[in-house]
Amino acid sequence: xxxxxxxxxxxxxxxxxxxxxxxxxxxxxxxxxxxxxxxxxxxxxxxxxxxxxxxxxxxxxxxxxxxxxxxxxxxxxxxxxxxxxxxxxxxxxxxxxxxxxxxxxxxxxxxxxxxxxxxxxxxxxxxxxxxxxxxxxxxxxxxxxxxxxxxxxxxxxxxxxxxxxxxxxxxxxxxxxxxxxxxxxxxxxxxxxxxxxxxxxxxxxxxxxxxxxxxxxxxxxxxxxxxxxxxxxxxxxxxxxxxxxxxxxxxxxxxxxxxxxxxxxxxx
Amino acid sequence: xxxxxxxxxxxxxxxxxxxxxxxxxxxxxxxxxxxxxxxxxxxxxxxxxxxxxxxxxxxxxxxxxxxxxxxxxxxxxxxxxxxxxxxxxxxxxxxxxxxxxxxxxxxxxxxxxxxxxxxxxxxxxxxxxxxxxxxxxxxxxxxxxxxxxxxxxxxxxxxxxxxxxxxxxxxxxxxxxxxxxxxxxxxxxxxxxxxxxxxxxxxxxxxxxxxxxxxxxxxxxxxxxxxxxxxxxxxxxxxxxxxxxxxxxxxxxxxxxxxxxxxxxxxxxxxxxxxxxxxxxxxxxxxxxxxxxxxxxxxxxxxxxxxxxxxxxxxxxxxxxxxxxxxxxxxxxxxxxxxxxxxxxxxxxxxxxxxxxxxxxxxxxxxxxxxxxxxxxxxxxxxxxxxxxxxxxxxxxxxxxxxxxxxxxxxxxxxxxxxxxxxxxxxxxxxxxxxxxxxxxxxxxxxxxxxxxxxxxxxxxxxxxxxxxxxxxxxxxxxxxxxxxxxxxxxxxxxxxxxxxxxxxxxxxxxxxxxxxxxxxxxxxxxxxxxxxxxxxxxxxxxxxxxxxxxxxxxxxxxxxxxxxxxxxxxxxxxxxxxxxxxxxxxx
Numbered sequence: 001x002x003x004x005x006x007x008x009x010x011x012x013x014x015x016x017x018x019x020x021x022x023x024x025x026x027x028x029x030x031x032x033x034x035x036x037x038x039x040x041x042x043x044x045x046x047x048x049x050x051x052x053x054x055x056x057x058x059x060x061x062x063x064x065x066x067x068x069x070x071x072x073x074x075x076x077x078x079x080x081x082x083x084x085x086x087x088x089x090x091x092x093x094x095x096x097x098x099x100x101x102x103x104x105x106x107x108x109x110x111x112x113x114x115x116x117x118x119x120x121x122x123x124x125x126x127x128x129x130x131x132x133x134x135x136x137x138x139x140x141x142x143x144x145x146x147x148x149x150x151x152x153x154x155x156x157x158x159x160x161x162x163x164x165x166x167x168x169x170x171x172x173x174x175x176x177x178x179x180x181x182x183x184x185x186x187x188x189x190x191x192x193x194x195x196x197x198x199x200x201x202x203x204x205x206x207x208x209x210x211x212x213x214x215x216x217x218x219x220x221x222x223x224x225x226x227x228x229x230x231x232x233x234x235x236x237x238x239x240x241x242x243x244x245x246x247x248x249x250x251x252x253x254x255x256x257x258x259x260x261x262x263x264x265x266x267x268x
Numbered sequence: 269x270x271x272x273x274x275x276x277x278x279x280x281x282x283x284x285x286x287x288x289x290x291x292x293x294x295x296x297x298x299x300x301x302x303x304x305x306x307x308x309x310x311x312x313x314x315x316x317x318x319x320x321x322x323x324x325x326x327x328x329x330x331x332x333x334x335x336x337x338x339x340x341x342x343x344x345x346x347x348x349x350x351x352x353x354x355x356x357x358x359x360x361x362x363x364x365x366x367x368x369x370x371x372x373x374x375x376x377x378x379x380x381x382x383x384x385x386x387x388x389x390x391x392x393x394x395x396x397x398x399x400x401x402x403x404x405x406x407x408x409x410x411x412x413x414x415x416x417x418x419x420x421x422x423x424x425x426x427x428x429x430x431x432x433x434x435x436x437x438x439x440x441x442x443x444x445x446x447x448x449x450x451x452x453x454x455x456x457x458x459x460x461x462x463x464x465x466x467x468x469x470x471x472x473x474x475x476x477x478x479x480x481x482x483x484x485x486x487x488x489x490x491x492x493x494x495x496x497x498x499x500x501x502x503x504x505x506x507x508x509x510x511x512x513x514x515x516x517x518x519x520x521x522x523x524x525x526x527x528x529x530x531x532x533x534x535x536x537x538x539x540x541x542x543x544x545x546x547x548x549x550x551x552x553x554x555x556x557x558x559x560x561x562x563x564x565x566x567x568x569x570x571x572x573x574x575x576x577x578x579x580x581x582x583x584x585x586x587x588x589x590x591x592x593x594x595x596x597x598x599x600x601x602x603x604x605x606x607x608x609x610x611x612x613x614x615x616x617x618x619x620x621x622x623x624x625x626x627x628x629x630x631x632x633x634x635x636x637x638x639x640x641x642x643x644x645x646x647x648x649x650x651x652x653x654x655x656x657x658x659x660x661x662x663x664x665x666x667x668x669x670x671x672x673x674x675x676x677x678x679x680x681x682x683x684x685x686x687x688x689x690x691x692x693x694x695x696x697x698x699x700x701x702x703x704x705x706x707x708x709x710x711x712x713x714x715x716x717x718x719x720x721x722x723x724x725x726x727x728x729x730x731x732x733x734x735x736x737x738x739x740x741x742x743x744x745x746x747x748x749x750x751x752x753x754x755x756x757x758x759x760x761x762x763x764x765x766x767x768x769x770x771x772x773x774x775x776x777x778x779x780x781x782x783x784x785x786x787x788x789x790x791x792x793x794x795x796x797x798x799x800x801x802x803x804x805x806x807x808x809x810x811x812x813x814x815x816x817x818x819x820x821x822x823x824x825x826x827x828x829x830x831x832x833x834x835x836x837x838x839x840x841x842x843x844x845x846x847x848x849x850x851x852x853x854x855x856x
C-alpha cells in the first residue's frame with residue numbers, strides 16, 4: 001500500500017510541475033535584445049531535454065514503487081535484466097548526447113554574447129556601482145572619458161565618479177546620470193566598474209547579467225531591439241541596501257535619445 | 269590488514285566517570301552521538317532562522333517575537349532590519365551547510381558506524397577524534413556567539429565574498445567582529461574536518477578486520493572513505509582562505525582587496541588584492557563541499573535500501589562505488605560554474621561547463637542504480653525506506669536543475685535567482701537531509717537501543733516530502749521570472765507581483781518546519797520510552813547488527829570478527845550476515 005501511495009504522490013507532483021512549466025505559470029519576461037533569443041532557445045531546449053529526463057526519472061521511480069511495493073508478496077526476487085550494464089550505457093549515451101547538444105548549442109549562445117568583439121561604432125557608456133546605487137557616464141562630444149580619481153569621489157559634492165574637471169580636459173564634457181538611456185537598435189558597450197564591493201548589473205529583459213568586480217573593468221555589449229523602460233537590479237550581495245539597489249534603463253528612439261542626452265548635458 | 273588482537277590489547281580501557289565517558293570521551297560511538305546531536309541542534313537553529321527569513325519575506329511588517337528579544341538592534345520590535353535579514357541568511361547557510369550537513373552524515377553517523385563496519389574497536393586515533401569534535405564544537409560556539417555581540421552576525425552570506433567580507437566594519441553592520449568570529453569559526457571547522465578525514469582514511473585502510481576486503485566494505489563506509497579524501501583536499505584549501513580573510517581584516521594585508529576602493533567617500537588603505545582570487549579559492553572548496561555533503565547521503569541510501577528491498581543493488585558494490593569515486597574526483601574541476609558571470613574569462617566558462625555537465629553522468633548512474641534496484645523487490649516500507657525513496661525523487665528533481673546552471677548562457681539568466689536557491693536546497697540540502705533521516709531512523713535502534721515510533725515516522729515522511737516540493741520547487745519556478753535571491757524585501761517592480769507566491773512558500777516552509785517537531789518528539793520519546801531494540805531489528809547483514817544494541821564499549825564484546833561475505837547478501841526474507849560462514853545467497 002505505501003508503495004502505491006508513494007507512486008501516486010510522485011505522479012501528481014510530477015504532473016503539477018510539468019503543468020506549471022508548460023502553462024508558463026511563472027515565466028521569463030519578453031526578450032528585448034539581439035542576443036536574447038539565443039539564450040531563450042537554450043533555456044527552452046534545456047527545459048525540454050532535462051524535462052523529459054525529469055519526468056522519465058520520476059515515473060520510473062513511481063512505477064517501481066507501485067509494482068514492487070507489496071511487502072506481503074512471496075514472489076521470488078528478481079534482478080534487473082542485464083544488470084547494471086544497460087543503465088551505464090543509457091547514462092553515458094543519453095546524458096552524453098544531451099551534454100554534447102547542450103554544450104555545442106549552448107556555446108553558440110554564450111559565444112554570441114561574450115566571444116564577439118563589440119561593434120566599433122558602439123555607444124560607449126561607463127557604469128559605476130557602489131553601495132547602493134548605479135551611476136552612468138557618457139563621454140560627451142569629445143567621445144573620451146576623463147580619468148577617475150578615487151580620492152575625489154564624494155557623495156556630498158555629487159562627484160560620484162571622482163572626476164577632476166579642473167585639470168582633466170577629457171572629463172569636462174562627461175555626462176553623469178543616475179538613470180541609463182540607450183538608443184534602440186544600436187550596439188551599446190558598457191564598461192562596468194565598482195567603487196567598493198561586488199555588485200551585479202542585471203536586466204532581465206536584455207538577458208544580461210554581469211558582476212562588477214572591484215579592481216577590474218568589465219566590458220559588456222548588447223543591442224536592444226525594443227523601446228521601453230526596464231529595471232536594472234543588483235544581484236550580487238553588496239550589503240544592507242542590496243535589496244533596494246536598482247536603477248532604470250530607458251531604451252529610446254534615436255531622436256529621443258539625442259534629446260535626452262542634450263537635456264542631461266545641460267543639467268551637469 | 270592489521271592483526272586486530274594486538275591492536276585491541278593495546279586499546280584504551282573503558283573510561284570511568286561521567287566526564288571521560290560522556291563529555292571528553294575518546295569512544296567513537298560517544299563522539300558520533302555528540303556530532304549527531306550537534307547536527308540536530310544546528311538543524312533546529314538553522315530552521316528557526318529560515319522561519320524568521322520566510323516570515324519577513326512574506327509579511328515585511330510582521331513582528332517576530334523571539335527576534336526582538338534576541339537582537340533589539342537587529343530587529344527592533346521583532347521586525348528584522350535589512351542588514352539583520354542578511355545576518356539571519358548568512359548564519360542559516362553557515363550553520364546548515366557546515367554544522368548540520370557536513371558534520372552529521374559524515375562525522376556523526378560515520379564516527380559511530382565506520383569502526384564497527386570494518387570490525388574495529390575504535391577509530392585509529394581516538395584522541396584525535398575527540399579533538400575533532402571539540403574543535404568543531406568551539407567553532408560552533410564562535411558562530412553562535414555572533415548573535416550576542418553588539419555588531420551582530422556577519423551579513424556577507426555563507427560564501428563571504430570579498431571585499432564585502434574583507435574590508436571590516438566600513439562594509440556595513442555585522443561586518444565587524446561578527447565576520448572575524450565567522451572566519452575563525454570556519455577555520456576551526458576546517459581543522460576539525462581535516463583531523464576527522466585523516467582518522468576516517470587511516471581507520472578504513474588499517475583497521476579492517478580479518479576478511480573485510482575492500483569489496484566487502486559496507487557502502488556507507490565506502491562513501492565515508494571516499495568522502496574523507498575529498499574533505500582532506502577541499503578543507504585544506506578553505507582553511508588558508510579563511511586565515512587570509514581574517515588577516516585582511518585584522519592584519520592590514522590585502523590578499524582579496526584591490527586598491528582604490530572608496531567607502532563613505534574615503535579611500536581604503538588597501539591595494540593589490542583580488543576579489544576573484546577569493547571566489548576561486550572559496551569555490552575550489554565550495555564545489556567539492558557540495559559533494560562532501562551528498563556522497564555520505566549516497567552511501568547511506570546504498571547501505572539502507574538493500575535491507576528493505578531485500579536484494580542487492582544493481583551492479584553490486586562496484587558500480588555505485590565507482591560512481592561515487594568519479595563524482596568525488598570530478599568535483600575538483602567544476603568550481604568555475606559558480607563564477608560564469610563573475611568577470612572571469614568567458615573562455616574559462618566553457619572550460620568549466622563541460623566537466624560540470626560530465627559529472628552528471630556518474631550522478632545519473634548512481635540514481636539509476638538506486639531506482640532500478642527497486643525492480644523486482646519485495647519492499648518493506650519502514651520509515652528508513654520511505655526516506656530513501658524520497659531521497660531518490662528529490663535528487664532527480666534537484667539534479668535536473670544542474671543541467672540549467674551548468675551552461676553559462678542559461679546561467680547568465682538564472683544566476684542569483686531563486687532557481688539557484690531551489691536547486692541547491694533540493695540537491696545538497698533536502699536530498700542530504702532525507703538520506704540523513706533514512707540513516708537516523710535506521711541506526712537509531714543501534715545507537716540508543718530503542719526503536720523509534722513507526723507511525724510518527726511515517727507522518728513525518730509524508731508531510732515533509734510533499735511540503736519540500738511545495739517550498740523548493742516553487743522557488744525553482746519563481747526563479748524563471750528572474751526573482752533575485754538574497755533580497756530582504758521584494759521591492760523591485762517585477763518582484764512585487766510575486767508576493768502571493770512568496771506567501772505560499774512561507775506557509776509551506778512554516779508547516780515543513782512544524783513537521784520536524786514530530787520528528788524531534790519521536791526522537792526524545794523513543795530515546796526514553798521506545799520499545800527495546802533487538803540486536804538486528806531490520807534483518808540486516810553488516811557488522812553493526814552483529815552486536816548488541818547499543819554496542820559494548822569495545823564494539824563486539826571481545827569477539828574477533830571474521831568476515832566472509834559482502835554487505836548485500838539478501839534474498840527476500842533470507843539473508844546472510846557478513847560474518848556468517850553460510851553459503852552466499854546473492855553472490856555479492
